[in-house]
Amino acid sequence: METEAVLKKKIALACKLTDKDQIKRMNELHQTLFKKVSRTVEHPTSYELVFNGTDNAIIGELAEFMKFERLCCPWLVFHLTFQPEEGPISIEMGDSAQTKEMVYLVMELEKLEKRAVR
Template identity: 65%
Template sequence: MKTVFLGGIFWLLATTCFGQSLDMEHTKKLKEKIALACKLTDKDQIRRMQELHQTLFKKIHKMLETPTSYELVFENPDSTLSQDLFEFIRFEQLCCPWLRFQLTFSPGGGPVLLKMGDSVETKEMAYLVMELDKLPNKH
């Protein structure tokens, strides 16, 4: 826990003190690491994963951020949401085997929550892989 905390502080200081060039280099290294880890190679699977990204991300009500993860909130789940989320997670686990997912279904048809990440590094990688900066309802 101390290591993660100190690592997070170091990363914050480094990005603040050394500016954007370090941030771009850090992002480049993370993208390379992600590309090496990705096991999703079938073109049909990649196309379907991209479709799921587009479909699911339109249904997100809001995004919550913690120090180690992102949580996507789907306020009004429709009849296809569960199946799409399970398929999305399955593809993402092929591409990003290091990424932890936690799916929560609220009682009574309430919100569905998808949590991604469990450390500062996996949170950063989830941000890049999922292109979370492009979400229109980022909160």
């Protein structure tokens, strides 16, 4: 298994997003969206971020987030799920052990896990 530093360097080199305004907006979305995560679910080959509530703004933010992430990381697989009856919305990212590890690092999920424990 590669070290975290080596993986972060590979991720930075692989990122296809180069426009400074797009990078700034993607970082803003990370900050905004991750504050709204109610829980993180670890799957065998992916991570799922679950958002409670019916905040319609989150739908647009998630769409924009996926647009930028697809530009940055074209290898990443997304699954967006809307539960019935105004239930939670979730986004699952990854489709292999390697992409799962990269998602964990790129999305800084350890910060979400620490926040959720408080």
